[in-house]
Amino acid sequence: MLNLGQVDRASDRAVYRQVADMLREKIQRGELEPGDRLPSESELAEHFNLTRMTIRHAIQDLKNEGLVISEHGRGVFVRAAPPVRRLAADRFARRHRQAGKAAFLAEAEQSGHMADVDRIEVGYMPATADVAHRLKVSEGARVVRRSRRYLANGRPVEQATSYVPADVAAGTAIEQLNTGPGGIYARMEEAGHTLSHFVEEVSARMPSPEERRSLDMSPGVPVITLVRTAYDTAERPLEVCDTVKVAHAYVLEYRVPAQ
Amino acid sequence: MLNLGQVDRASDRAVYRQVADMLREKIQRGELEPGDRLPSESELAEHFNLTRMTIRHAIQDLKNEGLVISEHGRGVFVRAAPPVRRLAADRFARRHRQAGKAAFLAEAEQSGHMADVDRIEVGYMPATADVAHRLKVSEGARVVRRSRRYLANGRPVEQATSYVPADVAAGTAIEQLNTGPGGIYARMEEAGHTLSHFVEEVSARMPSPEERRSLDMSPGVPVITLVRTAYDTAERPLEVCDTVKVAHAYVLEYRVPAQ
């Protein structure tokens, strides 16, 4: 078993915090490596002369920090970091589309991960207030809704939903499940729309229970939300894409001119 | 008191989850507004015929989702959202520096918040491996370290630490507590460096206990980490700035060319 010290009952610091501190230190020093199992709650309770509830309180804190995950019937494990997907500043460069690669695949290739897409759903619906505002169409206007889930090395890392005005999508593969080489942006350019730039709005928050389930996330891990709007050269919005990403799976990179 | 239902003891769903569900719904429906106090743990325990520990478990979940905060001796309150600071894509435009505004103040002006900076520390130190790599200097090279905390409407929202190579900072106000109008970027340009662009790397995670303390954050709220590197026209890094932001206080906006 681990070489753990003892708690100081006279200390001001709550004992469950002291236990969490000791375990956190073992993890951060690397004495407990990703994938390693922590001593069981009963073992820890016995070692520290505390009840299981107090030990659980300590472990709950570590779960909330994202350091460990618990698996019912198996144990508590140091969290193994998923592959970090670095989203490069040039990921929407035209040369990638022309080479027949959709953005997600272009990224995966750069970082050497295995990429998958599943749970693709496509259909028409009336625009909600928020989507309508971003697409500069009237509320309730017909839009194509495309949602899908991305996986890296078999693990879900992102849930994305795109909205495209009906007249942009009509008669193109954007209405189909499979949008063909280069993805929907390639189809838009084929249809005569020239993409000019994207605006991305990035934030972070805790996931809703549904998002946690959909992305197979352990509790206490945040998500990055990214809303991307694609504009043509006339500043017309061609697409809004709402994404929820498992936070620790991503580093987003942007290049900002000083001008 | 609130019009709360009862739990279903026969349900598969744990009763503490059912309690959390009911409270969450009240909050999301707006029946409990930001700043409102929830019924006390004892009141909830009595209402639901559960022990306080079970009620606390439900409330813990809501805290982890960032929906409520607890205050010792006062109660549990629906979290009041801090002002959201939208970081615009052009926040480092030269015209802002020339107008004598540092980036943080430029943003604050745009969004109509009161901005403050405190806990400013300046000093020389040897570059760590990570900083040295980003600044393209050798590990241990002398750099100026500038750290400070930003507040919006009096609430801490960001902790930032900048590193500047010694030869860039030497003899300028970058070595001083007060860097003067336009901030360190203005001083760099005065000293003959021409800023070309910035690269920002964005991610999100749960804060460490120290970060939580420093930013006065309630438990269960994530942070956005942003590392910005400033380059001159010769692609030389002039500054690395490591920031930790309270996640729900920020929306970062970027403009990405389609090439």
Add this chain to the structure above:
DNA sequence: AAGTGGTCTAGACCACGAG
């Protein structure tokens, strides 16, 4: 079957905040 974490009880004492 044995060991693990998940849930829940029924108490206790403490520290903090407001009146």
Add this chain to the structure above:
DNA sequence: TCGTGGTCTAGACCACTTC
């Protein structure tokens, strides 16, 4: 002083995983 949340005990039974 009183009500609030914070901590902790000493159990119990359950669900899940592994063997």
